[in-house]
Amino acid sequence: MYRTKIILQHNLPIILFFLLWEVVANSSLVNPMLLPAFSKVIMTLGGLFYSGELLTHTLISLERALGGFVAALVIGIPLGFLMGGWFRTTQTVLAPLFDISSQVNPFILFHIIILFLGIGETAKITIIAWVCIWPIVFNTAAGVRNVDEILLKEARSFDLQRWSIFYKIILPSAARSIFTGIRISAGYSFFLLIAVEVMGADSGLGWFILYSQENYNVEAIFAGAVVIALLGVTMDAGIKYIEKKIIIWQ
Amino acid sequence: MERINKIKVKILPYIGIFCFLNLWEILPRLGVVDAQFLPPFSTVCLAIQTLWQDGILYTNTIISLWRVLIGLLLAIFIAVPLGFFLEVFSPEISKRLDGLFNLLSHVNPFSLAPLFILLFGIGEKEKLAIISLSAVWPILFHTITGIRSVNPILIKTGRSMNISTGVLIKDILFPGALPIIITGIRLGVQMSMFMLIAAEMMGAGAGLGWLVHNSAMVYQIPRLYAGGVFIILLGMSLNKIILWFQTYSWFWQERTGVAEQTHIKRRHKQVSSVAVFCFMFIFSGVLFFGGNEVHKINTQVRTLPMNHDMHQHSAGMEKGAETTEPQKAYVPNFKADEDKHK
Numbered sequence: 030m031y032r033t034k035i036i037l038q039h040n041l042p043i044i045l046f047f048l049l050w051e052v053v054a055n056s057s058l059v060n061p062m063l064l065p066a067f068s069k070v071i072m073t074l075g076g077l078f079y080s081g082e083l084l085t086h087t088l089i090s091l092e093r094a095l096g097g098f099v100a101a102l103v104i105g106i107p108l109g110f111l112m113g114g115w116f117r118t119t120q121t122v123l124a125p126l127f128d129i130s131s132q133v134n135p136f137i138l139f140h141i142i143i144l145f146l147g148i149g150e151t152a153k154i155t156i157i158a159w160v161c162i163w164p165i166v167f168n169t170a171a172g173v174r175n176v177d178e179i180l181l182k183e184a185r186s187f188d189l190q191r192w193s194i195f196y197k198i199i200l201p202s203a204a205r206s207i208f209t210g211i212r213i214s215a216g217y218s219f220f221l222l223i224a225v226e227v228m229g230a231d232s233g234l235g236w237f238i239l240y241s242q243e244n245y246n247v248e249a250i251f252a253g254a255v256v257i258a259l260l261g262v263t264m265d266a267g268i269k270y271i272e273k274k275i276i277i278w279q
Numbered sequence: 280m281e282r283i284n285k286i287k288v289k290i291l292p293y294i295g296i297f298c299f300l301n302l303w304e305i306l307p308r309l310g311v312v313d314a315q316f317l318p319p320f321s322t323v324c325l326a327i328q329t330l331w332q333d334g335i336l337y338t339n340t341i342i343s344l345w346r347v348l349i350g351l352l353l354a355i356f357i358a359v360p361l362g363f364f365l366e367v368f369s370p371e372i373s374k375r376l377d378g379l380f381n382l383l384s385h386v387n388p389f390s391l392a393p394l395f396i397l398l399f400g401i402g403e404k405e406k407l408a409i410i411s412l413s414a415v416w417p418i419l420f421h422t423i424t425g426i427r428s429v430n431p432i433l434i435k436t437g438r439s440m441n442i443s444t445g446v447l448i449k450d451i452l453f454p455g456a457l458p459i460i461i462t463g464i465r466l467g468v469q470m471s472m473f474m475l476i477a478a479e480m481m482g483a484g485a486g487l488g489w490l491v492h493n494s495a496m497v498y499q500i501p502r503l504y505a506g507g508v509f510i511i512l513l514g515m516s517l518n519k520i521i522l523w524f525q526t527y528s529w530f531w532q533e534r535t536g537v538a539e540q541t542h543i544k545r546r547h548k549q550v551s552s553v554a555v556f557c558f559m560f561i562f563s564g565v566l567f568f569g570g571n572e573v574h575k576i577n578t579q580v581r582t583l584p585m586n587h588d589m590h591q592h593s594a595g596m597e598k599g600a601e602t603t604e605p606q607k608a609y610v611p612n613f614k615a616d617e618d619k620h621k
Contacts, residue, residue: 242393254390261385
């Protein structure tokens, strides 16, 4: 009982927000063409899920986003450690190049990648991965750079091997920062996924929203937006949960 | 030896870029990469020069810059006061609102783009709304975090001296939170640059995003790369300016860490008034000339018949078309260009 009360209290603003939405939409203050009632959106959402239409698009989108995100993780974290100061010269040579690369706009890249790969899954995943890599790289590098000097010196005085220093000291101290990067990247991956799907795709949530727009189906637009927001929140909460499970020492 | 080391330190950071540009020049020339898809760097430079001489580059760059700056200003004017209001007057409610803000920040501006189009029509307002919406959240979050991270002893000391809330905000909370707010603004700029280019590609008559999109459609590959290079330059210079402000925003802080020792001296300085004046001058210049160009583009669109194709053609490209090739291959909407690439 107490727990439900706490949960209710914590989510009160969210509930109030949806109530407000419902009331405003029903009050003829705004055009129902622009803002359908929340209950209607939920009903549309239910109908779409029931017919299986939205589920297919959601799964396709999720696959793309996760594909890009995982690729970014696999490439980004080792690259981040490389940039973190273990190889000083490589770092100074590569740093400006990385700075520039992180500014390369994904949508420009989209056009260039299309030239080489054509419109397809690879192009979409490459773009998502490209954008997701940079927060991971920079945050990992910052994490490694900010490792406590005293801990490092102590480890050396205990004559720890390079690998053990990495595994026992650098990795745990950088973990928090790495997770910050991962969370930013997860946000970006959904952000870009929709953009990429709006620009050139025939499936996925972004395409679904564009399609609904072309048919003036505002409720479906909102339904799509709600699903995307929920996916984003879930992913963020999931990463936070994993972070808590992994980082137990702080 | 000392001297050689100094030179080495100065040169080393540029080696990466130098090698990259050289590879870009050499690989297409040797035929390792298809030169049609990846033109050599020199060709891209020539394209930039041609665009500059035609005035296309200036028009589109300043329009994009204007959009980003206005969108960003809107976002700052919404997010920063809101953050301060919530934190100063009702920290309790602000904590409760965290969940809601978190939920709302995950609402993709792109998924709301159709709504903005329905609400405002395709035009400046719609783009500015998308840009500001994507920049508002990082700035709001960082403002709130920034205020929460101000040393509570400072706030308590202030309170015990019975200072008014206004003074508390001005002299304690704002300087304390400023560096973190600026980090938020940097993230916001990054986001709004993404969104700007996307919005311009989706439906605009001008701007760097439009330039690149149009070049891709008429198959002017060097021009595509030229636009891309300029977008990178724009993003980097915005980032540099904000970073510069950030180093000065730490002026009150005493650095005790061993890291980044070289910056200690600079951090205690305040921004000189000359620099502020120059910045304001350039800033208002961009706003004025950018606004001018945007106004020109939009009136041009309005005088044309309401036709999607015409709408996309309008941005001073007529001049460019003479020097390049007739825009036969131009395909106006996304469905159609998908087919073309298949």
